[in-house]
Amino acid sequence: MFNTVVESVRENMKAFFANIIAIFLLAIIPICIVVYGYFNFNINAALFTKDTNSIAGSPFYYGMLSNLGAVFWACAAAICFLGSNVVLFDEAIKTFFTWSFLFSSLLLFDDLFLLHEQILPVYLGISEVVWFGIYVLAMLVYIVKYRMILIRGPYLYFLLSVFFFGMSILIDIIPFEVKGEIIIEDGFKFLGIIYWMAFFYKLFMVQLRKS
Incomplete structure (x- = not known):
């Protein structure tokens, strides 16, 4: 003993x-x-x-929506990370949460470090259009592979997220002159992030109750 x-x-x-x-x-x-x-x-x-606004001497509200978006990206990634490590969940759900964690983390780092805006086009010569195409392809593969989990989950949140992301990308790719264009583009993106995080939170709670 x-x-x-x-x-x-x-x-x-x-x-x-x-x-x-x-x-x-x-x-x-x-x-x-x-x-x-x-x-x-x-x-x-x-x-x-140091914080970017602190370095630049900018007001605290500069980049507010972008910073909040990063917070909710991180929330989504954290929820997915937890979901991928809950022993009671079945392997299919855990695998889904694992890939969702990696995808959410990539999107988080893209936002934080300007991957598609600076690093890829300036340092690697990859245009935004190509990168967005990769995102769209990755999203399609993701949806097809995990369609049953998405359909059986709180899919309305996911559909709203994809819709808002799609609108944001469309506005970014197709230039048009309208007052407040950046508010529309980034507003759609922020809504997409919120519903993305909400989807994984709802799915995580559903799976937790089933376990």
Whole structure:
């Protein structure tokens, strides 16, 4: 009995320290990027670490909708991450949540670091239209592959999300002159993010009640 308890404690401690190390290694990556940029390119470290508005001396409300969008992207990704790790969920649902976590995280990083607006077109020579085409293709594959889960879930939220995203992309690709165009484009995008997050929250709760 005593030996069993000792062995159990030992295994738990191994798992605990393994998790501590894994979390540390994950957290140290962005810090290493800051250090690399500072010492190799002489970039002011504050440009990496401080808030953008603080650096630019801009009012707090600059980028408000974009920042809120990033928060809700992160909420959606967090919900999907939890869903992919709930032991009681069946494997199909867990796989769905895993891919949804990766997709939501990609969209989050796209928004935060301007992937399709700066990094891809400026540094990699990939136009926004091509990137949007990749997004559309990925979304179609995602919908076809997981259509049964989507249909059986709170699909109205998902359909509203796709609709609003589609309208935002359409306005971005097809130029037209109208007062407040940016409000319409980014407003549609924000609504898409909200319904995207709401869909995964509702689906997660439904699956949790079933378990």
